[in-house]
Amino acid sequence: MKKIAVVWSSPNLDGLTASAKNQYIKGLEAAGAEVTEIHLNRKKLEHCRACGNGWGTCNKTGACVLPDDFGDIYQTLADADGIVWISAVYWSDMTEAFKAFFDRLRRCDATQNHFLRDKRCILMACAGGTGRGTLECLTQLERGLTHMGMRTLDRISIIRYNKDLILPMLESAGTRYIDALENGFDMYY
Ligand SMILES: Cc1cc2nc3c(=O)[nH]c(=O)nc-3n(C[C@H](O)[C@H](O)[C@H](O)COP(=O)(O)O)c2cc1C
Secondary structure, three states: OOEEEEEEEOOOOOOHHHHHHHHHHHHHHHOOOEEEEEEHHHOOOOOOOOOOOOOOOHHHHOOOOOOOOHHHHHHHHHHOOEEEEEEEOEOOEOOHHHHHHHHHHHHHHHHHHOOOOOOEEEEEEEEOOOOOHHHHHHHHHHHHHHHOOOEEEEEEEEEOOOHHHHHHHHHHHHHHHHHHHHHOOOOOO
């Protein structure tokens, strides 16, 4: 059974981001996956302090000095077979909660631990405005994942103009992701 962590961020429990997340999880569970949801807005997450001269103690230890929910979430991600990252689009970027978590994760993982290297991921950006911001949001997310050595299987842009079409499709997309993780797939970077 594949263990999948679904990391998502939006303050709204019934918005576009939550709908996308719920649809995708339906597909993951239909394929027999064990899903752990991580709703970043409900977690206690400080922002990176850039300790010391800016490189931080995490550069040497791989652990963040801040005593909040970061460590437990990091462990869940390290234990997962696959990770789905879903953010609402704010200012053509991921949400503030997402950014705070992602910055700290990159520092621990990319510079020291490499627990997340080679994880195969899915990215989703959900926007209610023009929708153009999903591209930049997805690019930013992928840049961080690449720093950590993770790989993106698919990048999905969900906007108010395509949601009627895309939301129903996300269920089968979730099932296909598990199939890909189980049966392997080529990935050229
Ligand atoms: C602070 C803020 C910034 C936003 N910036 C953008 C943006 O740059 N591009 C866009 O298409 N939508 C933008 N939006 C709209 C959100 O993407 C939209 O509300 C989306 O539905 C959020 O997901 P939710 O339904 O899960 O809350 C912004 C919304 C907020 C609150």
